[in-house]
Amino acid sequence: MRNILPGLLSLAVTLTPLPLLAATHKAATPKCSGRVVWVLPAQKRYVLSNNPLYGTKPGAYACESTVVARGYHMRPMQITRPMHYATPRPNPTSSPASPAVPENPALTSLARTQIDIFRTGKINRSQYGSALNGALTDKVIAQWSQLLTVLGAVTSFTYTGTPVLNGLPIAQYAVSFEHPLPAPNATSTNQWIESIATDQTGKVIYLNFVPKT
Numbered sequence: 001m002r003n004i005l006p007g008l009l010s011l012a013v014t015l016t017p018l019p020l021l022a023a024t025h026k027a028a029t030p031k032c033s034g035r036v037v038w039v040l041p042a043q044k045r046y047v048l049s050n051n052p053l054y055g056t057k058p059g060a061y062a063c064e065s066t067v068v069a070r071g072y073h074m075r076p077m078q079i080t081r082p083m084h085y086a087t088p089r090p091n092p093t094s095s096p097a098s099p100a101v102p103e104n105p106a107l108t109s110l111a112r113t114q115i116d117i118f119r120t121g122k123i124n125r126s127q128y129g130s131a132l133n134g135a136l137t138d139k140v141i142a143q144w145s146q147l148l149t150v151l152g153a154v155t156s157f158t159y160t161g162t163p164v165l166n167g168l169p170i171a172q173y174a175v176s177f178e179h180p181l182p183a184p185n186a187t188s189t190n191q192w193i194e195s196i197a198t199d200q201t202g203k204v205i206y207l208n209f210v211p212k213t
Helices: 006-011 025-031 064-069 105-120 130-135 138-151
Strands: 036-040 045-047 060-063 083-086 154-161 171-182 188-198 204-211
Touching (some): 025 036, 105 138, 105 154, 105 188
Antiparallel strands (some): 036 060, 083 204, 171 188, 188 204
């Protein structure tokens, strides 16, 4: 029992003992030749450090090689919905993005900062149109703050063109992140597409952020 963290005491009688390591990831790292993972004993699953469940109770730190050998399986992260809050809604028959439309450096800068802004979970609502503000509830912002944090650092951000949706020019960008996530109906991906448009005053009125499938 002494090698089980306090949060696992109630589960110890039903589970195969694991060589638990330390109270923190940092302290556990020197004890593993490979990755340190967070074990979810009740599910016989484990998660990696970029998963929101990492470090949640009940659980414990262990070496990935050890838990895999004992029959534990990695629990993947799931994307529940795309970030798509905009007006007007896109027309499925709209023209594709055309690189022939010159890149607007100011809009590119604004698009890139959206990732950092939403990652903090604190947006400046004066930068968004009224319809978009209405869709961006505190719950939605919190969900996307968590997701963008899990995705990790942006490794590339590239302008791909400007399609016209319902008469509105939408700038699109290919975004690569540090960590891949399972996309709906697709394999894991770290490739995303961000689309953005502003009104004549510079307020964001269209924002679309989805996995590239």
